[in-house]
Amino acid sequence: QKEVxxxxxxxxxxxxxxxxxxxxxxxxxxxxxxxxxxxxxxSPELIMFIYSNGDxxxxxxxxxxxxxxxxxxxxxxxSQPSDSATYLCAAPNSGYSTLTFGKGTMLLVSP
Amino acid sequence: SQxxxxxxATLVQPVxxxxxxxxxxxxxxxxNLYWYRQAAGRGLQLLFYSVGIGQISSEVPQNxxxxxxxxxxxxxxxxxxxxxxxxxxxxxxxxxxTEAFFGQGTRLTxx
Numbered sequence: 001q002k003e004v005x006x007x008x009x010x011x012x013x014x015x016x017x018x019x020x021x022x023x024x025x026x027x028x029x030x031x032x033x034x035x036x037x038x039x040x041x042x043s044p045e046l047i048m049f050i051y052s053n054g055d056x057x058x059x060x061x062x063x064x065x066x067x068x069x070x071x072x073x074x075x076x077x078x079s080q081p082s083d084s085a086t087y088l089c090a091a092p093n094s095g096y097s098t099l100t101f102g103k104g105t106m107l108l109v110s111p
Numbered sequence: 112s113q114x115x116x117x118x119x120a121t122l123v124q125p126v127x128x129x130x131x132x133x134x135x136x137x138x139x140x141x142x143n144l145y146w147y148r149q150a151a152g153r154g155l156q157l158l159f160y161s162v163g164i165g166q167i168s169s170e171v172p173q174n175x176x177x178x179x180x181x182x183x184x185x186x187x188x189x190x191x192x193x194x195x196x197x198x199x200x201x202x203x204x205x206x207x208x209t210e211a212f213f214g215q216g217t218r219l220t221x222x
Contacts, residue, residue, distance in 0.1 A: 034210045043201055043213040044155070088155070092209065097143045097162055098170075099211055103154035 002027035004091055006102035014110055019076040021105050023089030026070070033072045035063060036088040038104065044088055048074060079109045113138035117202045117214030124221055130175075130189040132217050134202030137183065142204040144185040145211055146177055149199040161185060197221045 003026040013019045023033070032051045036044035050056045050063040050072065062075040076083055086104040093100055117134045124130060136142050146158040157170045159177035167177050174193060178186045185202060197220050203211040 032209070041218075043216040046210050046212065049210055090210075097205065097207065098145070098157055098160055099205075101155040 002030065002091060002093060002100050004089055004100050004102040006087075006089055006105045008103060009106040010108045011105055012108045012110065013079050015079060015081060017079050017109075019079045019083065019107055019109070021074040021076070021087050021089075021107065022071060023073065023102055024071045025089075025091050027091070027094065028067075028070065029094055030067075030070075030091045032092060033063070033065060034090045034099065035061075035074045036090065036101075038086045038088060040085070076107075079107075081109050081111050083107060084109045113204070113212070115202060115204055115212060115214040117217060119217060120215060121218045122220070124192050124219065126194055126221055127191045130187070130192055130196070130219070132187040132200055132202075132219075134185045134187075134214055135183055136204045139183070139204070139206070141182060142206060143211075144179060144183075145201075145203040145205070146185065146187045147201040147203060147213075149201065151198070155201070159187070192221045194221050 005024045035048040037047045038044040048061050048063045050065045053065050053067050056063045060077045064073045086106045088104040089102040090099040114137045143162050145160045147155045148158055149155050161167050161179045164179055175189050200217045202214040205211040
């Protein structure tokens with residue numbers, strides 16, 4: 001089974017700054033990636049997915065995929081205190097209908 | 112639109128007691144269904160997944176079991192709970208080899 005690695009953090013950024021969250025993966029065959037946000041005590045919610053190399057933007061969020069270097073990142077522009085949460089990266093397992101999740105990076109945005 | 116229901120939200124059970132957690136999905140047919148567990152400060156651990164009625168795959172050997180008696184119903188059970196079974200249990204659904212959507216979760220405390 002593939003591995004998905006994330007720095008556990010916490011990553012602390014001031015309000016209004018850009019938060020950069022990174023994820024590396026072991027399976028070169030991975031074709032798609034998903035970013036989830038999990039508030040403390042709540043279930044994960046899907047916020048972004050990316051299937052191809054390059055950038056994908058959705059509002060304040062940008063997902064970046066670099067297949068050659070095997071990393072995927074999530075940029076959050078104009079960070080807000082409400083963005084404080086744990087961000088989970090996930091990739092499908094080839095041949096299985098399951099996802100492998102990273103352990104998540106905690107983001108803290110200070111006012 | 113699709114919705115997923117999971118109950119109860121919280122549960123306190125004594126060691127050695129049985130467990131039954133239920134999850135139902137609306138608005139889709141033949142979904143993949145998943146049970147995850149998240150221990151305090153830990154990542155998401157896939158426990159079971161199902162690609163169809165009566166088809167259950169177990170990812171981690173333990174004293175838990177899962178059943179899928181109907182297309183959109185997934186049940187997690189135990190005959191005798193252990194202290195180590197405490198955690199945040201999450202049901203999720205997906206289609207094919209794509210993202211998963213989570214229910215609200217059940218916080219189980221075994222005392």
